Amino acid sequence: MVLLAPPPPASGIRAHGLSRGTAAPELDLPATPDGNRIKLADHRGSPVVLVFYPGDFTPVCSGELGLFNELLPELQSFGAKVFAISCDSLWSHVAYAKELNLRFPLLTDFHPKGEVCRRFDVYRDDIGAAERALFVLDGEGRVFWSHVSPIEINPGADGVLVALEQLTGKELQVAPTTPQAEADAHPRPQPNERETRP
Secondary structure (H helix, E strand, O other), X not given: OOOOOOOOOOOOOOOOOOOOOOEOOOOEEEEOOOOOEEEHHHHOOOOEEEEEOXXXXXXXXXXXHHHHHHOHHHHHOXXXXXXXXXXXXXXXXXXXXXXXXXXXXXXXXXXXXXXXXXXXXXXXXXXXXXXXXXXXXXXXXXXEEEEEEOOOOOOOOHHHHHHHHHHHOOXXXXXXXXXXXXXXXXXXXXXXXXXXXX
8 A cells, every 4th residue: 555645735837847959967866776876878879768756655646657667668669768756865765666566766866955856957946856847868868858747747658658659760559449459359258168267
């Protein structure tokens, strides 16, 4: 059971993030699960998705990170690396990642507080936390796409998926959802067949 804190006492957007074509600032931050440092330079040549979020154990952040966790195989099919960043401590991140069973690293911008968030222009001084922001970086470390959402709204992942399709020239492979496709995937037993249950 996930214990959730109330959302931050803020709303709207205060910082707007880096624009398309800007060289992403280098980052070098401790990450889950073991505190090893993640550097953007180590991921040149691959698309990188950065998910900035306000705080661990909050309802909207849990939904947003849960969505990216669920979509991780699709994101990886584009060759993308996914990293989430907030100003929480590494210890909070470790507990949060374990609670949500996250399969991508959470990076801590805890000390000096918000330094990387500030470089990406997504730090909120009014609450001392990151904006809710998404960045897709190209293989050269430039911002290909970015979006800053009001802090109280989960932006979803559609924009990230579309950006990755455009960046890589690949289309997202999704299982068909037509009634016929569903029937083909789960055929009903014929009248002369006995249904067997595992």
